[in-house]
Amino acid sequence: MPVPYTGTVLLVDDDPMIRKATEKWLQMAGLTVICADSAEQALPHLNDAFPGILLTDVKMPGMSGLELMQAAHERIPDLPVILVTGHGDIDMAIQAMRDGAYDFIEKPFVPERLVETLIRACDKRALMLENSRLQTDLAARSGIDGKIIGFSPAITRLKRELLAAAEMDTNVIIYGETGSGKELVAQCLHEFSPRKTKRFVPINCGAIPEHLIESELFGHEAGAFTGAAKRRIGKFEHADGGTLFLDEIESTPAHLQIKILRALQEGQIERLGANQTIPVNIRVIAASKADLRDDENFRQDLFYRLNVSQLYIPPLRERTEDVPLLFMHYVNQAATERDKESRQLSVQDEKVLRSHQWPGNVRELKNIAIRFALDSRASLADLVSGQPAISYADEVEHRPLPLAIQVAAFEAEVLKRALHRHQGNIKAVMDELDLPRRTLNQKMTRYGLNRSDFTG
Structure with missing residues (x-):
């Protein structure tokens, strides 16, 4: 039985039996379902006020699912779209993902896998809407609300x-x-x-x-x-x-x-x-x-x-609903002052912000927001909990630390330099450091290193 969840799915399928069975399963998982038997019937739902995601069959009479996805992205550019494809349409589905689809599900699909995919997409959509709301609120501030x-x-x-x-x-x-x-x-x-x-x-x-x-x-x-x-x-x-x-x-x-x-x-x-x-x-x-x-x-x-x-x-603990907005204000401010792209909050980040007690109140929040804005690899959970980022230059050279931490800091620094030297080329890093692929992946995960941060 799927775990109950709250989210909205616009389900588009021309087959009434499949549509009805899918609707029933999604409702049992706690999702709100809006059904449409064609792309044309679905389009009026896709406006700025639509809070959910789109699940659509690809092959339908009239406008196809791919054409519906294109039309949906013209109205809502970041809308997660999940395509339901036939067995022989895998190449087409992969190309659709390159064109902006969130994911595709192959028929006949396992209902549990479909629900898991939709929940991830709903989380992404909720995060997009929340970040958009925060940015809108920040931009609309004036008078005392601006202070x-x-x-x-x-x-x-x-x-x-x-x-x-x-x-x-x-x-x-x-x-x-x-x-x-x-x-x-x-x-x-x-x-x-x-x-x-x-x-x-x-x-x-x-x-x-x-x-x-x-x-x-x-x-x-x-x-x-x-x-x-x-x-x-x-x-x-x-x-x-x-x-x-x-x-x-x-x-x-x-x-x-x-x-x-x-x-x-x-x-x-x-x-x-x-x-x-x-x-x-x-x-x-x-x-x-x-x-x-x-x-x-x-x-x-x-x-x-x-x-x-x-x-x-x-104190902040008495107004937790303000914390994400206030945090993003300082993140945007720090990014603008240093000509950096502002980081966005994940669903987990928002949970961390709301659950922390903030004993240092706004001064503590501002400090963490600035550090979050300036270090794209820093985890908000680590910053809030006071976990120090592993840095060989900053930590090892300036104060004595246990041997295990010094070794880990040195190892992280070696990996970072190798990734930077080879611009994220994993094969070249493996050859230089004589590491198997699995070991390198484990160490990169441990130290929060992402290949994309070193490419180009």
């Missing part, structure tokens, strides 16, 4: 709340895990606000040494402390009229929290070593990984001054 990628309920709610907060021109606290995109959200708050023509000034409070952060925020006069050779304008003053983004504000020292609070209350700052105050008109956006109300080291009066509005960025 924050995704259409899940969680991210749609964030966009709506972000636009509302941007127009209010008030202080905001952004909550989100590491790598979730807090600075991007802060930039959007600025770009969609009345202050968009002024500066957006970011500063990571947790990345600056405690003895320097006060000067970074408020500036200093020449001679204010050892090493202060000349006057310096601080971030508050530099952001005047615009937006100041204080990332990881929870790491700000207690004495500095008081100065930030005073600057926000009075709308003025004082440089270190100066006696006069300087008026500033800024909007402050703060970001934190944890709720500041639960942080006993964070001043509650400063919290309430900042917490006029707050936004929560959902």
Whole structure:
């Protein structure tokens, strides 16, 4: 009994008995079947909205199956077409595959084999449609959708709340895990606000040494402390009229929290070593990984001054439906920047993307997307799991590894160089390395080497 499966097949056969028996078997396998007794009857189904594949007999009255395939590919260029041929039509079927057929089935066919072929074709068609949808969605982005990628309920709610907060021109606290995109959200708050023509000034409070952060925020006069050779304008003053983004504000020292609070209350700052105050008109956006109300080291009066509005960025694990679209955005971006052809996702790749928990959120996803885009031989499953690509130059020479890994890395490098030297000519590689065909194939499979990557 075939394994239940979901997919759509347009079945074309002029023999009613064969058509009915085939339809029954495919339905038992879980496939949705649309029947037609001629090519002419099938053609109206073949439009941009058709989600399935085409299974057609070759010899039929009127338009033949080959002519139907040609007409189908004019309407849907990548449509998988499976031809059903007679015993004496093998040469014709092989030529049809060269002309674009996905596969052919010889009569009388084994139903199980037919179902397996159709399921593979349905998987390919589903992948084509999904990649097309992703590319269409990416191309159609504009406004806030062009800045924050995704259409899940969680991210749609964030966009709506972000636009509302941007127009209010008030202080905001952004909550989100590491790598979730807090600075991007802060930039959007600025770009969609009345202050968009002024500066957006970011500063990571947790990345600056405690003895320097006060000067970074408020500036200093020449001679204010050892090493202060000349006057310096601080971030508050530099952001005047615009937006100041204080990332990881929870790491700000207690004495500095008081100065930030005073600057926000009075709308003025004082440089270190100066006696006069300087008026500033800024909007402050703060970001934190944890709720500041639960942080006993964070001043509650400063919290309430900042917490006029707050936004929560959902982690990727709470919006898995956005992951393929976001991943392809970064893949396309990396490929375009380096003038490379963009890689497409396989069915298995999409499963990997959706099942991974993404502890590093968007930062982790972007890193893997770039590596996926730049190395056509890299497996997405290996990249996500953290498996290092075997590279003799990178891995062996720069850090000690177990002997077995070093030997494997060296062997992979030898094979790659031989394949490159002979431009993928397997016979020449076998002769040079004195390897049987089966052994060479096994080693190429082990190291992810494809002959096509070295031809030409």
